[in-house]
Amino acid sequence: xxxxxQSPEKAQLQxxxxxxxxxxxxxxxxxxxxxxxxxxSMTLPREHFTTSNSNAALRTVSRYAPxxxxxxxxxxxxxxxxxxxx
Numbered sequence: 001x002x003x004x005x006q007s008p009e010k011a012q013l014q015x016x017x018x019x020x021x022x023x024x025x026x027x028x029x030x031x032x033x034x035x036x037x038x039x040x041s042m043t044l045p046r047e048h049f050t051t052s053n054s055n056a057a058l059r060t061v062s063r064y065a066p067x068x069x070x071x072x073x074x075x076x077x078x079x080x081x082x083x084x085x086x
Contacts, residue, residue, distance in 0.1 A: 031084035038076030041069050 006014075 027084055031080045034076050034080030034083055036080075038073040038078075038080060040073075041076060042073030044069055
């Protein structure tokens with residue numbers, strides 16, 4: 001069996017990825033963006049989803065909207081914390 005060797009370009013790419021370190025301002029900006037989007041998603045005004053003159057399809061969606069917004073908000077906040085740590 002012939003030994004499998006990596007091409008020089010692939011080896012260089014792997015070395016570059018190992019040495020890659022994100023700058024602190026980039027981490028802070030990315031984390032604050034995710035966290036801000038999560039907080040906004042959780043506190044989105046409820047009037048948009050619960051209007052009395054809405055059609056039946058929107059009322060069906062509005063029943064699940066708070067759970068969806070809460071889940072999305074939590075996911076964005078977790079992504080922001082992960083972005084700051086890693």
